[in-house]
Amino acid sequence: MASRRACLLVPSFPLAARLRAEPEAGGAALVVLSDMRAGARVVAASIEARRAGVGEGLTWAQARAMLPGLLARERQAPGEDAARRALLSAAEAFSPRLEEAEPGVVFLDVDGEPDEKGLALGLLARARRERLPARVGVAGGMTAARAAAESCEEDGWELVPAGQDQAFLAPRPLSCLRPPATAARTLERWGLRRVGDLAGLPEGEVASRLGREGWLLHRAARGLDARPLVPRRPASSFSDGAGFDWPINDLPSFTAAAAPVLLRLAERLAEHGLASRRLELAFELDPQGRESRALELAAPTADARTWLALLALELERRPPRAPVTGLTALAVPEAPRAAQLTLFGPPALSPDALSTTIARLAALVGEDRVGCPAAKDTRRPESFGLKTYAPPPPPEQAVEGAGSVSNAAFTAVRVLRPAVPLEMLCVGEEPRRARSLDAGLPIEGDVVVAAGPWRMLEGWWGEDPVERDYWDLELSDHGLYRVYYDLRRKRWYADGIYD
Amino acid sequence: MRASSSSEKSPRSCGSSELVTGAELLRRQAERGRSRPLATRLPVFDGLQDGGLTRGTLIELCGGRSTGRFAVGLAALSAATRAGESAALVDLGDHLDPRGAQEAGVVLERLLWLRPRRLKEALAGAEMLLAAGFALVVLDLGERRPGPEGPPEAWRRLARLASERGAVLLVVAPSPVSGGSAEAVVTALEGRAVWLGEGLSPRLLAGISVRLWARRRRRPETGATMSLSFREEKR
Numbered sequence: 001m002a003s004r005r006a007c008l009l010v011p012s013f014p015l016a017a018r019l020r021a022e023p024e025a026g027g028a029a030l031v032v033l034s035d036m037r038a039g040a041r042v043v044a045a046s047i048e049a050r051r052a053g054v055g056e057g058l059t060w061a062q063a064r065a066m067l068p069g070l071l072a073r074e075r076q077a078p079g080e081d082a083a084r085r086a087l088l089s090a091a092e093a094f095s096p097r098l099e100e101a102e103p104g105v106v107f108l109d110v111d112g113e114p115d116e117k118g119l120a121l122g123l124l125a126r127a128r129r130e131r132l133p134a135r136v137g138v139a140g141g142m143t144a145a146r147a148a149a150e151s152c153e154e155d156g157w158e159l160v161p162a163g164q165d166q167a168f169l170a171p172r173p174l175s176c177l178r179p180p181a182t183a184a185r186t187l188e189r190w191g192l193r194r195v196g197d198l199a200g201l202p203e204g205e206v207a208s209r210l211g212r213e214g215w216l217l218h219r220a221a222r223g224l225d226a227r228p229l230v231p232r233r234p235a236s237s238f239s240d241g242a243g244f245d246w247p248i249n250d251l252p253s254f255t256a257a258a259a260p261v262l263l264r265l266a267e268r269l270a271e272h273g274l275a276s277r278r279l280e281l282a283f284e285l286d287p288q289g290r291e292s293r294a295l296e297l298a299a300p301t302a303d304a305r306t307w308l309a310l311l312a313l314e315l316e317r318r319p320p321r322a323p324v325t326g327l328t329a330l331a332v333p334e335a336p337r338a339a340q341l342t343l344f345g346p347p348a349l350s351p352d353a354l355s356t357t358i359a360r361l362a363a364l365v366g367e368d369r370v371g372c373p374a375a376k377d378t379r380r381p382e383s384f385g386l387k388t389y390a391p392p393p394p395p396e397q398a399v400e401g402a403g404s405v406s407n408a409a410f411t412a413v414r415v416l417r418p419a420v421p422l423e424m425l426c427v428g429e430e431p432r433r434a435r436s437l438d439a440g441l442p443i444e445g446d447v448v449v450a451a452g453p454w455r456m457l458e459g460w461w462g463e464d465p466v467e468r469d470y471w472d473l474e475l476s477d478h479g480l481y482r483v484y485y486d487l488r489r490k491r492w493y494a495d496g497i498y499d
Numbered sequence: 500m501r502a503s504s505s506s507e508k509s510p511r512s513c514g515s516s517e518l519v520t521g522a523e524l525l526r527r528q529a530e531r532g533r534s535r536p537l538a539t540r541l542p543v544f545d546g547l548q549d550g551g552l553t554r555g556t557l558i559e560l561c562g563g564r565s566t567g568r569f570a571v572g573l574a575a576l577s578a579a580t581r582a583g584e585s586a587a588l589v590d591l592g593d594h595l596d597p598r599g600a601q602e603a604g605v606v607l608e609r610l611l612w613l614r615p616r617r618l619k620e621a622l623a624g625a626e627m628l629l630a631a632g633f634a635l636v637v638l639d640l641g642e643r644r645p646g647p648e649g650p651p652e653a654w655r656r657l658a659r660l661a662s663e664r665g666a667v668l669l670v671v672a673p674s675p676v677s678g679g680s681a682e683a684v685v686t687a688l689e690g691r692a693v694w695l696g697e698g699l700s701p702r703l704l705a706g707i708s709v710r711l712w713a714r715r716r717r718r719p720e721t722g723a724t725m726s727l728s729f730r731e732e733k734r
Contacts, residue, residue, distance in 0.1 A: 349585050349632050357631040361613060361624055369614040373597035373607050384597050391609045394583040411706050412570035412603065414594035414642060440643045449694055451702035472704040474692045479564040480707065496596075497642060498692075498707060499569035 002162050004116070005229060006108040007137045007145035008091050008123050010083075011154075013104030015044035017083035018073050020131045021242045021260075030071045033060055043075055076243030078284065078326040082261070083132060085239055088232075089268050090126035090134075094119060097231040107142050109229050120157035128155070130264075140165045141225040147176045165223025170196030177220050183213050195221045238276070239330040240265040247286035247323030255312055258327055259304070262311070265331055266304035275300035275336035279307055284326030291320050295359075299351030299390065300336050306352040310359045317363050349391065358389060379458045380466060381482075382415055382495055411498055413482060416441070419493035422483060429453075434475060434483065436494065443494055445475030453485070472498075537584075537635060537667050539574040544685070544711065551578075552635075552667045557658040557680055559670045562687025564642065567709040569594065570603070571685075572637045572671045577604035584634040587611040591621045592641025622653045629660045629668065636661075640672040654680040683715040 010016045014032045019025060029048040033040040042058045052067040064070055084103050091098045097109035113119050120136040127134035137148025139160035147169055148158035160168045169176070172195050174187055186209075192198050198206070199221035207215035216226045240261050248254045269275060277300040281293045295310045361370040374385030420441055425433040431450055436443035452471030459465045468484040475481065482496035536551030545551045552558055552575060560568050572588070579586040581604060588595060593614045601607055611628070615621040621638060628636045654677040661668040670677055675684055688710040695703040 353631050357627050358611075360627055364623055364627075365613060365615050365620050369616075371612060373595060373600065373610060373612045375598040375601055375607070381596060381598075384595070386612070389611045391585050394585075411704070412567075412573050413596055413599055414569050414592065415596045417593045449692065449702055451694070451696075451704055472702075474694075477564070478690070480690075480692050480704070497565060497594075498704070499565050499567060499642075 002140055004110045004113065004138060004140060004162070005142050005145045005225075006095075006110045006116075006119065006123065007139075007142065007149040008087065008106045008108065008127065009135045009137070009146065009149035010087060010104040010127070010132050011135070011150070012044040012046075013083070014075050014080060015046060016104065016132055017080040018044075018076070020083050020086075021076075021079045022073070022245075023131065025071065025073070028071050029054075029067055029069060030073065031060075031063055032075050033072050034075055036074045073245075076326065078241035078243045078328050081328070082239070082241040082264075083130075086130040086264070086268070087127065087132055087134075089238075089271075090123065090130050090132070093126055093271070094123060097229065099229050099232055101142070101146075105146065107145065107229055109231065110138065116159050117157070120159065124155055124157060129267075139168065139223075141223050142229060143177065143220045143225055144168055144223050147172055150176060166199060166221075169221060169223055170194065170199065174198065177217055179217055180213055183210055183217060186210060186214075187217075238265055238268055238272075238274075238333055239328060240268070241282075241326065241328035243284070243326040244324065247325050249323035251312060251315055251319075254315065254324060255308060258311060258329075259308055261327055261329055262307045263304040265329055266302045266307070269302040269331060269333060272333070273336075274333040275302040276331035276333055277301070278332045279310075280330040280332070281311070282328045282330075283320050283324045284328075285320065285322040286325045287322075289322060291322075293318075296388065297351070297355040299354065300334050301352050301355065302336065303352045306355055309356045313359045313363050354389075379456050381413070382417055382419065413496040414499050416495050416497065419484075419495040422492040422494055424483075424485075424492040431471060431473060431483070431492075434473065434481075434492070434494075443475070443477065443479065443481065445477035445479070447473050448476055449474040456484070537575065538578055539571060540578050541571065541574050544571055544574070552669060553682060554634075554667055555662045555665045556682035557654070557661050557668045557670065557677060559672065559675055559677055559681040559684045560687070561672050561675050561684065562709075563673065563690070565692070565707060566687030566690035567707055568671045568687055569639065570707075572639055572669060573600055573603045573605060575635060575667075575669055576600070576610060576637055577606075579635040580606035580609040583609070585609050585611070585632075586635040587613060587628045587633045587637070589613045589615065589621050589625050589628070589636065589638045590641075591615055591618065591639060592643065594639065594641065618649055622649055622657070625657055625668065626660060629657065629664050629666050632664065633666060635667045635669065637669045637671060640670070640676065642673065648676045651678045651680070654678060658682075683713060685711055685713045687711055 018032055028046065029052065030046045031042045031049050031054060032044040034043050040060050042054065042056055042063055044056065045054045049067060049070060054063045054066055054070065060072060080103060087104065087106055088100060091106045091108055095108040095110055099107045101107060110116065110119060116138045120138060123136050124134055133154045135149045135152040135154065136157040137145045139145040139148050140162060144160050144165035148160050152158050174192060174195060177195060179187065187198065198218060203215065203218050206218045219226060242257065242261050244257055248257060277297040279295040283291045285291060293314060295307065295314060358370065368386065371386040372389040374387050376383045376385045420443065421437045422443065423435045423437060424431050431447050433446050434443060450471055450473050453469035456466065456468045456470060467487040469487065470482065470484045473481045473483055480498035481494050482498065483492060483494045485492050536549060536553050538545050538551035560571055562568050576586050576588060586609060588610060590612060595612055597607060613624045615624055625636055625638045657668055658680040690707045690709045693705040693708055695705045
């Protein structure tokens with residue numbers, strides 16, 4: 001079966017990427033410059049600018065001289081990277097085998113596609129959703145497909161029937177093959193203007209005079225690609241970004257600038273039926289430098305508002321060390337948790353509300369003071385672990401009467417952190433009267449009943465061994481305490497109240 | 500004019516079942532969930548509360564030192580987490596022992612532990628947790644003196660939020676703090692240690708015996724005192 005290739009093309013890609021981030025500048029006479037230094041050159045120009053004769057390669061001074069009202073924007077890598085990824089994402093929805101030839105040009109393997117017109121229209125619609133002005137060409141080879149795309153108007157498409165690549169290319173100018181400069185000059189000297197002129201020459205003669213370059217050009221003129229489509233490996237992450245025209249150093253402005261980035265990222269995840277629980281952020285700083293952050297969520301989500309709320313909380317807590325000139329956000333995708341709509345079970349917490357709540361609690365009390373408690377494998381009763389709170393989904397059926405019914409319950413101990421130092425009066429080794437040395441936690445009384453001691457040893461081989469003799473004491477102040485004598489420090493402490 | 504037949508039965512009288520929409524079914528299920536009390540699985544305590552902690556209310560549990568307050572709070576957390584509900588402990592005194600909670604039956608994966616340093620943080624944290632949809636929030640105000648009280652409007656706000664969300668806010672404190680915002684106040688009147696062994700024989704703490712008294716709003720004084728024994732798990 002003859003191969004079929006589609007070309008999804010965004011012309012003047014640097015300009016398209018810029019307008020994607022700044023749509024309000026559309027319709028103006030605008031150029032994108034290589035940089036903002038003296039001598040900067042035009043890398044892309046809008047239609048309005050081109051009508052006035054401004055084109056690629058001119059210096060900014062030359063362009064301004066031709067069109068005094070011309071606007072300029074600096075080329076920005078984060079925005080172009082984001083636009084490239086958006087274009088690839090749009091193409092991925094139609095074929096898993098695709099190749100990015102250069103920024104703004106994506107080839108798709110569409111062998112066996114029965115409805116090529118529908119495919120072209122779908123690609124254009126998807127590109128429009130990504131706010132990229134695209135064109136689509138479909139032909140037997142990549143050369144003809146690209147030429148077909150380039151011949152269209154914006155948002156247009158062209159289908160080259162099977163086997164007609166050479167005929168399609170024949171009347172087109174040689175420039176559509178993008179020949180190297182030396183070969184182009186030679187072909188011009190020979191008087192060749194059209195692709196068909198080159199295709200009509202003997203292959204061997206062209207090769208012997210122009211070498212391998214000429215031979216490849218000759219094949220391209222006949223609609224034969226120099227190499228097969230090399231499919232890219234599918235992306236395992238989703239990312240988007242934007243550059244800012246001026247450094248941003250206040251939170252409201254940054255939030256407003258970051259919102260579209262996170263929204264596009266969330267939409268793309270949602271389109272693929274995915275969500276993310278980890279967002280990796282990179283800030284470009286002014287005048288130079290980079291700072292990275294990561295937002296971890298309790299459960300995967302594709303809700304941009306949740307990410308934005310968490311980002312605002314994170315930046316309130318830890319502002320970047322310098323004004324920010326660009327942002328790149330990368331979401332690690334995973335399958336979203338199915339929404340819990342149980343008929344008979346307890347309701348689940350909303351993952352988005354939970355993530356935002358945990359972030360707010362961490363901002364309120366500190367990250368190390370909120371989470372899911374974990375028991376540690378140690379004899380020290382004051383030890384504890386804290387992990388990220390990520391509860392499992394609730395059961396499908398409410399568990400009525402969970403646990404045994406009993407008037408007997410386990411004795412609970414209020415752990416005292418840190419342990420409260422005590423002044424202990426002993427007779428022999430038996431404690432007889434205790435008094436705390438912490439005014440905020442009064443413990444004072446005669447010992448009514450004492451049970452103990454129980455020796456606890458841990459870490460005797462290490463640098464910080466623990467050696468304690470524990471007692472349970474009932475004092476005359478009506479309290480029941482767990483106390484210990486630290487054999488190394490030779491001091492008494494209360495580390496728990498039975499309650 | 501023809502007489503209409505009256506032999507057709509109305510749909511509702513056809514049988515014991517009726518058709519409802521899915522939305523109505525979910526609404527009824529939610530209502531049923533809201534009306535079902537959260538049992539602590541301690542019948543003596545639940546008996547003072549119409550079968551458990553009433554959802555949508557603020558309930559206070561107060562009492563002196565070593566009167567079983569913390570154990571009742573853990574029992575409530577255990578009951579909620581074992582039933583598959585998410586619960587939170589706002590631990591102003593930083594008193595929780597995770598291993599002890601696990602032994603008391605708390606499913607730690609479903610428990611969110613917040614360790615605020617000040618009362619203001621504790622109240623704000625409790626508000627956030629109720630707003631997020633936690634079915635049970637236990638706010639333990641610790642043991643330190645002087646005991647924190649907090650402004651009355653804060654407690655009113657928390658009680659209102661618990662009511663709106665159908666959640667239980669159990670406030671555990673040395674003395675009553677919420678003013679008139681609590682639906683019920685359970686007071687642990689005294690706690691008595693239960694020891695094994697006598698005289699010169701080695702002693703072992705077996706548990707605590709407590710007396711509880713419950714007062715509920717807009718009802719006559721119908722509280723009752725009962726004994727509740729805690730027994731330590733045999734090692």
